[in-house]
Amino acid sequence: MSTDIQPFAGRRAFITGGGTGIGRAAAVTLAGQGAFVTVAGRTEATLQETIEQICAGGGDGQAVLCDVSDEQSVADAVAAAAGENEELDIAVNSAGVSGGDALRPLADYDTAQFDRMIAIDLRGTFLSMKYELALMAGKGSGAIVNVGSGTSLVGVPGFAGYVAAKHGVAGLTKAAALDYGGMGVRVNTVAAGLVETPLVATGRSPEVMAARIAQHPLGRIAQAQEIADAIVWLCSEQSSFVTGAVVPVDGGYTVH
Numbered sequence: 001m002s003t004d005i006q007p008f009a010g011r012r013a014f015i016t017g018g019g020t021g022i023g024r025a026a027a028v029t030l031a032g033q034g035a036f037v038t039v040a041g042r043t044e045a046t047l048q049e050t051i052e053q054i055c056a057g058g059g060d061g062q063a064v065l066c067d068v069s070d071e072q073s074v075a076d077a078v079a080a081a082a083g084e085n086e087e088l089d090i091a092v093n094s095a096g097v098s099g100g101d102a103l104r105p106l107a108d109y110d111t112a113q114f115d116r117m118i119a120i121d122l123r124g125t126f127l128s129m130k131y132e133l134a135l136m137a138g139k140g141s142g143a144i145v146n147v148g149s150g151t152s153l154v155g156v157p158g159f160a161g162y163v164a165a166k167h168g169v170a171g172l173t174k175a176a177a178l179d180y181g182g183m184g185v186r187v188n189t190v191a192a193g194l195v196e197t198p199l200v201a202t203g204r205s206p207e208v209m210a211a212r213i214a215q216h217p218l219g220r221i222a223q224a225q226e227i228a229d230a231i232v233w234l235c236s237e238q239s240s241f242v243t244g245a246v247v248p249v250d251g252g253y254t255v256h
Contacts, residue, residue: 006034007236012088013037014081016068016095016128019046021197022147023094024053025228030235031059035090038081040066068095068124078131087139090235091132094147096121099162103208106160117161122168129172129187133180141184143235146173147227148189150253152246170246177244186243188234193250194221217252 013030017023018039024046031037031054038061039050047063054061066077082088097120104110125146136142150156151163152170169189176187194212213221230249233239248254 008090009034011035011090012081012083013090013092013235014040014078014088014132015092016040016066016077016124017147018050018063018094019043021094022192022195022224022227022231023092024050025224026092026094026231027061028053028057028059029225029228029232030090030092031061032057033232035059037061038064038077040064040068040077040081041095042067066095068128069119071127074124074127075131078128078135082135086135088132088135089139089142091128091136091142091144092147092231092235093125093128093132093144095124095128096147096165099156099159103158104160105158109160114161114164117165118168121162121165122172125169126172129176133176133185133187136185137180137183139184142186143239144176144185144187145231145234146187146189147231148173148191148246150191150193150248150250152189152191153248153254154256173246174244181243186234186239188239188242188244189246190227190230190234191246191248191250191254192222192227193248193253195224195227196221197224215253215256216250217255220251222249222251 013035015023015027018027019041027037027039041047051063064077064080067073146169148169149166152166173187173189
């Protein structure tokens, strides 16, 4: 196939949270455009489903179990993605947990819930970037896309832990862009609006979902592929002059 059809031919990509939702959509799309994709997550069955979809589309990849809150687990997964030549070209850090129906003001926010948000959504992104960046800096090129949220840019009442974690992801993105831009590595965040994924549906009542949808000027929530398309663009040469950006792909949610 031509490079127009397979712009990522010969590239190695690593995707956390690759078993479902945005991570799966990004993995299948990148593989379909030529990348060898390693999908990482905590559930073997869903990861294998992603690999099956990749193979069905003519792509190639592998699955590795990974708990992004555990440093050794992340280090091992990134090493597996890099392979024998220790090369990594693309990383998408999509692993995360949602705020559910927490809806409590900060003084009443459950401490264990806060710790979980930080451990997975923020620390997990930090650990992933730590090992991804080491490889990319050594090579002198690479693109990382972190999956943030509209709450990377604005506050939401009752979701202190989630907002703090996703604001932190935006901060890590900006810091890394400054640290590694001179080494040929670009780092960006997609600030996704509400997306129709199993994660979003879990723990949210119909009333909360209806209220959240109403906050999107387009009057609907996104499909995972719509976010994945923006991620793939940020991984591509078409965005070669974009780094340190927190790009809203949110149906207008952050316009308010």
